Amino acid sequence: RQDGKDVGEFCPVLYRRTRFMVEESGTYWLSSKPWDPGSLGWDGCLPRICTWIRLRCRQSGATLLFSNVHLDHQGIQARVEGISLVVQRMRERGRGCALCLVGDFNTFPGTQPYARVFTGFQQGGRASTIDYIFVHSNGLAGIHVLSHGVLSEVWDRGRLPSDHRAVVSDLWLPTRATLRDVEIVWNEGGNEVSVTGSFTEWTQPVPLHKDDDDVFRAHIHLVPGTTHQYKFQVDGEWRCATDQPVVSDDQGNLN
Numbered sequence: 001r002q003d004g005k006d007v008g009e010f011c012p013v014l015y016r017r018t019r020f021m022v023e024e025s026g027t028y029w030l031s032s033k034p035w036d037p038g039s040l041g042w043d044g045c046l047p048r049i050c051t052w053i054r055l056r057c058r059q060s061g062a063t064l065l066f067s068n069v070h071l072d073h074q075g076i077q078a079r080v081e082g083i084s085l086v087v088q089r090m091r092e093r094g095r096g097c098a099l100c101l102v103g104d105f106n107t108f109p110g111t112q113p114y115a116r117v118f119t120g121f122q123q124g125g126r127a128s129t130i131d132y133i134f135v136h137s138n139g140l141a142g143i144h145v146l147s148h149g150v151l152s153e154v155w156d157r158g159r160l161p162s163d164h165r166a167v168v169s170d171l172w173l174p175t176r177a178t179l180r181d182v183e184i185v186w187n188e189g190g191n192e193v194s195v196t197g198s199f200t201e202w203t204q205p206v207p208l209h210k211d212d213d214d215v216f217r218a219h220i221h222l223v224p225g226t227t228h229q230y231k232f233q234v235d236g237e238w239r240c241a242t243d244q245p246v247v248s249d250d251q252g253n254l255n
Helices: 078-092 112-118
Strands: 019-029 049-057 063-070 097-105 122-127 130-138 144-150 169-174 182-187 193-197 217-222 230-234 237-239
Touching: 019 078, 049 078, 063 078, 078 097, 078 112, 130 169, 182 193, 182 230
Parallel strands: 063 097
Antiparallel strands: 019 049, 049 063, 097 130, 122 130, 144 169, 182 217, 193 230, 230 237
């Protein structure tokens, strides 16, 4: 982290070469000059970095943007601005990819840095309240958390392998072959129609296209056996289809 080569700690990402191939990778510094090696960010105590890699599965072709970050342990602004930079970079480089963000955040649930990530990502696992695994489908069929936990093993008369316990998670990247094609239909008029739902974690609208019968249609790929809520946006107005089931979510919204 000091010179971009040999000096200082680093945030490694290990992957299985027989399973994945690398499309891109790199490291940037959590500062206002992210490409300046050793640059100190805001009120940070030490230079901090994020290492990222975009992987493609050799078998399925599914892509994953994976980032490993270490936020500052003292600077509050450095943590807020640093994680904002990480989320921004992941969204820019992760188009068409599932997203996974891990690391030592040096922050607790409910704090501002945590909220910057948690509002867009699904949490996969955490330990000691400062180490996290976050995943995001990014408008795709998804990255699914199968399990998560914390390794508590000790060796040599109670010695821990690190000053942090390891956080682990089993993730699944579904492929088109394992997904079910689902058609979504809107036949109640309008000029521009899209649909948003839990299948995109409510973050990315899917446009519907009008056919010759003035019916709007879209096809999405879902994991078999899953249940989703969704809502249409018709000419800028949120609407539910009158010919489809309607349920209420935890906030009382009808979908």
